Amino acid sequence: MRRRTLLKLLGAGAVAHPLMAGTAVRGRRKGGGALKKMVVIFLRGGNDALNTLVPVDAGQFGMYTSMRPTLAFTQPQLANITGSSFFAANPALQPIVNIANAGNLAFVHSVSYPGYDRSHFESESYYETSVPGNGLLDGWLNRYLQNTSGPGLVRGIAVGWNQPQSVLGPIPIPISTNFGNIAVADDTGAPGPLTTLLQDTYGLAPTPGNDSIYTTGTQIFDMIAGFANRDLGEYENLASLVHIENGAVYPNTSLGDRMMHVAQMMKDDAEFIGVELATLDHGGFDTHSQQISGGGPTDPAGQHFRILNDLAQSMAAFYTDMGPTRMNDICLMVVSEFGRQVEQNDSSGTDHGVGGMAIVMSNNISTPVSGNSWPGLSNILHGDSLNWNVDFRDIYWEVLSRHMGLDNTTLSTIIPGHTYTPVNFMV
Template identity: 30%
Template sequence: MKPLKTLFLKDDALHQVHHHSGDDRRNFLVDTETGETVKSIDQANRIALDRMMRKAGSRDVKRRTLLAGGAGVLSLSSLMLTEAAAPRYAYGAEPLGDGTVLVMIYLRGGADGLSLVTPYNDDYYNSHRKSTRKTLGMTGTYKLNSTFMLAPEMAGLKSAWVAGDLSIVHSVGIDNNTRSHFTNYAMADRSAPVQYKTGWLARLLDVTADNRSQFRAFSHASRLAGAFYGADQDLLAINSFDDFKIRSNALDTATINGVANRVAKAVGGELGNTARHTLNGMSEVRALAAAGYTPANGANYGSSELGRSMRDIAQIIKANKGVQVVTVDHGDWDTHRGQRERLNGLARELGDALGAFYQDMGPVRMQKVVVMTVSEFGRTTIENASHGTDHGAGNFSFILSGKATGKIAGGAWSGLKNSQDKDNAIHTDYRSLAAEVMSKGLGVDAARIAQVLPGFTPQPVGVLN
């Protein structure tokens, strides 16, 4: 394992010291100016900020003036410090397949896939779902086959299904499902044995050539997706194109931007590179925002946060900024109580946003785009006493692309009833789906997929041609 990289200001004031014994808790930071142990990333950032401001010669500027929407100089430095605690792995660099863009949408909280793609003929489902049950007789439903239907709130995806550009996988899950939001996502993000500390998307970037684009890979969210952790380059987390800018209550924004740039120039090492990367990203995003954007083909993204995110992503893809991988968060799917009202709104946001993106991109561009949804687990087949559902197992995943097979994949549907628990059983490992997206979607060869998903033998899923 390579030694951890040293993080420093130009006065060499802050070092990372690594002691490896198989226990990551023994990694720590030392302030070499005082000799004291730094006990948290937040404390390290406070020290770094104080010295950055000293270097910039601008003690009068308030800390808030350097914070940006989504991820600015300081929030990105925090991210970089956190990721530097993970070992790096070096791989050979080759082009990222055929230039297709991967858009990963995380349905955080454990989405109830049974309320999005419903097995309407399943007797067990119909008898155990009372307030949350979806039926074929509801206005707006769309019958997919003799087993499944799209719920009314997912009507935005009907046209993609009819055109054969939507595949759906039932019973997808994480190996060794723990029913824990955090543990399941950590396992999905890593998609590798525990000794690997990097995310699978980070390893995907490592095995493919860096096109030097500012936006080669980024998270359209308030934080970087865990699957990017450990990437050998600085990555942006952009909560909104409109808000990705220096924030301040002061009137002289030109001066504030000038101070931010002086800070970037005064800081050395990886922290300085991160600051410069962030400021350059802000400049390009601000130019995109100022240029405005009119979706094509009459697409309407609506006013939801997910809709705005997908609109931004469509704009930057069309602007030919070299985007290869983007992640998006769509949260609040943890519906333990009052599921019907909460989930219906979330499902409508998802269906409408994906439908608008598909319409906006058009059939030609969709040949070079793969959208994949993932959630950490499904929900129980049986309702609880609070008219909600609890943490379950197997879930549904959507693959939206001009390369889609247009089928429901995952093998023969065995039904929800089983003798063990109240779960939709897991039949497709999430890593097999990721492998097929890389191979048939992005054109990555099997040898490099083996580096991205070490120790795993993917099985065919059937979502992409």
């Protein structure tokens, strides 16, 4: 059946690019198996790594509590990580600590890069281009698509209201904000939500009974016309993907909603949309003041506790929703542009620092805590920040190599000018 229902998985915000660019010829399959997929969550603002992954070694913990008289946790408050006697996690992260304790999530500490920068703008740009200080404009996720091929109609998507630099480049990567809104007119002639939205926005009248919208000259209308002229009957099977599976419960938050819809897209197989990567933001981590609430660091109303718990609940729901079989082919990575200073400031917050951390969720994790040797709180950088010993590009490289199955030649194009040092959080 032609032009009956347009995909209900992309959102109304997918107007930044035409989706019909370039059909790929083969999937990115490691070892010829299932299509490998990747989700990247960027914690905007600079996550406080020291209050996310806390050193509980006796000497380190004493320094930690003296540096943070009101922000510090007590040891009984922390979430224990199986196999790690040196670190414990912020209790807000208990939902994903459970995944780590089952062997499917790694916390990577002491993360930064040479020539580190404490500017949000600069450091975010370096993380998103994978080239610190170089000034490249295209993003590393776009370069991934440029240098690989896949069977999907839409191989990558950015979920949210803004276009992150990581997706910029010659390969069109749409932005999606509101899943379920893209639908063109059905056989009754009733316009779909996106058609109505565009009509309201541009003052245009849709053609009754016709999915195509003509004479606009904009990319979004070209995109819809392109979809409408395809035989979309096979996509009707995708309606079943809106169902949350395995009893997963997403938090009633913006991040929870976006993660739920990323899960829908990741459930799609290669014959339909073929999304291989999704990226989304989680904000609020620039905690210069009032990082905790009146009840202390475990108060759910505290800023840092609240947004970390939102992250953990959303990730855990995604993991449950996808199920173990799908998770064999999916890796979720969490990064932030820098960490915070080791000492709390006078406003019950923390200022921009250096050493940060990353989180990787996958079914081929080798250890729950990784990151080479801990630099220590007696070896702080510039007298105020955690030092670092893991280059964030090594995390990207390891995921792209060991999970996505890319060779070193391809990786050198995606992450140019970098010599990989194994972190070994993945097998």
